[in-house]
Amino acid sequence: MAEHDFNQRLPKSEIVESGYLESMLDNFASSYKLFWFKGIFTEIQKGNTTLEYRRIVARMIAEAWYPVVFYHLSLGFSDKLADAIHYMQEELHIPREEKADRIVEFVCMTTDKKLLQMVKDFTNFVPYRLIRPFYQREIEFERKRDLTFRDSRINRIIEEHNQNDRNNALYVMNRIDGILTISPKWEQYLKTNAVVVEGWLNYKLIKYIQQRNPNVPAIPFKLFPPTSKDRNLSEATKFWKSIQTKMKLFDLYTDKEFTEENFEQFGSFSVDHFIPWSFVLHNEIWNLYPMFKNINSSKNSMLPDKERYLDKFCECQYQAFLKAKELQVSKKVMEQYLNVKRDIFSIGKSDIGHDVFLQAMKQTIEPLYQIANNQGYGIWWYE
Template identity: 30%
Template sequence: MSETSARPAIITISPPGRRPIPFLRTAELGTVFRDTTSSYKYFWLLAIIHVLPEFEAPLPTERLVREMIVRAWAAVALFRLSLGRVDRLQDCVRSLQESSGLPPRSSARRLRSALDAWGAFPKWADELVRFVPGRFLASWFPQAARETPYDRRGSRDLMAVSDRAFGKADSGPYRLIEMRDRLLVELAPGWRDWLTANQALVLGFAEQQLARYLQARNPNVPGVIKKLELPRRRSLALARIRWAQIIDRAGAEGLVDIFSNEALQERFEVDHFLPWSFVVHDEFWNLAPVNPATNRSKSDHLPALDLYLPRLAGLHADVLRQPRLPSGLAEAYAGFFGVSPSQLSGLTQKWIEERYSQLVRPLAQIAANQGFPAHWHNVADTGDAQDFAREGGGEANGLIASRHYEDYG
């Protein structure tokens, strides 16, 4: 009995006018991510999907590795997610980021150009293809996978099994061809057509499984599903309109930049107190109007909490005291504070400040653990920051340390 005789082949019928697709064992795709200890298989499948149009002929594995790095870039470089303790793909991304100096929001086009010019890429490509191209086929050849060690030799054994089955009823999705110093990937007959016809379905499956994998390794991080790729263009236009209305209602006293204490200029910008690349939302409670110079300086840093968190809370306490709060904004505040909209008018400034401390400090600690730069302060506040540290303030002893003040000043 052949290794795969216990599993029936899946028959896919092409639409009229298309070339018939042979028997394909597509059901095995559902098991490729069982018992994964690293991210390689997820990004390997995502890379295959991305380069499908190029698979008219066998492709070098380096081509797929390049796409693996591009797909992993946002999760590692921008959102600072962990791909696993011993995951070498994330080490590769960090090495590229360090050597190239590319900003975290670099486009895929810039990343590919940097990879083409990166002298260390061949070494990384060789390391990343030692196991994954062969071990990815284990779902199609489980017996061979059980009988071979999880090393380069075992991967080569799986390569041999897949090569013998290539194009037959028990074929896997591809075979690997060794040619001089290169390893090529050739899709089996019918697989390119099937993957193309079902691309959205397979892509959604791969991204869902990757999100589950990443959430397990970043258990307290918000919005992991939104951190699989570079963000698309976003707009804070509504938030800016709301802040402009709030500033206008403040009258002669006006509002100040909570970080510089300077009066807000007409061309103010909207800043995320906790970096957007950590929270991946534009909830109003995390926003503050700031001068453009402040926004550029703060970037994706975590502010010094003992200095600025009371100011953020005080700013939003002032907003809540204004009349005619829009119902959508009231509901957003109520959801953040854990109260009903009708209770907002009765919240004291001290309660609001303490609630901000309870809710924001743990999030800031998680972000700091991920590697987001912490303890940022405006240059003008340097002396205040040092005073807090000398007095045993939270910033000297850890981000999550909390002090409750009788008077926040």
């Protein structure tokens, strides 16, 4: 959908000038204004209208947590929000799949000096930058009057005019106490039109992140935590267990057969993605293969070493594909192989078919593998 369609769909209002929403999030080189507004929007929906700066920054971090930590998305070369998130995850050991409200409370309660400085750095300029469009006329007036005007004065101009502005601007700032108060009129507007505004805001965020991650698939689905339904592998497990009835299966990484004795040593039968799920965001059979559960836990969301495992993976997939055709596995499952090669079902048991299948698999996997590695997915092998 074109951007102007979203602008036209922002509801008009008799109590606020809704065009300011677009002006506030019109041009930005970093994610700060987007996530600052998203944090405020989330708090308003929870019924909070007097907000501490620190809590809003905590919301920024919570809203950006999964895109950055779980999905390895870039927020931009110079974006410091990702720095704060990586610091919390790597140095303060916040779990990769932590819940948003717990992240918020951690930031609000922390005594860590480095994190507190990061929070303060955001509050020095972001609160002013978001509401600048409300005071653009005053800023331009001062700029014309004073030929020595510097951008450092903009915050002071905004603060001067914002102090008694309880009807026009989105919020009134209290810099000394580090709080802001949402305008009752804007609170009403954002609550009444919450669904539309949230869709518009998410569109802005998707567009921003897509521009900085141009080759990454499924960006719109990487703004939020995954659900258990998203990662349900019951269909894949059924597929591989049916294959196991017709051929021996071996763990890709230990070379051990799936037997009761080996289950005791390495863990139960498990199915895993060759390219991590958090990158591809699908459970298609061609990217899945059985492995022992304990080994799976060790691999986590990393990329298997390509030199060690890719040829072996593709070979195992070829053998399983032939068996699945013999077993007449459900059309719904087998059609997933069409994303590897359009005419893949013409491939049979021959040297030529074998080579064509392996080549098609590698041509599908290798570009995804390289992009995922570039995005920060580490390389793993079994030791």
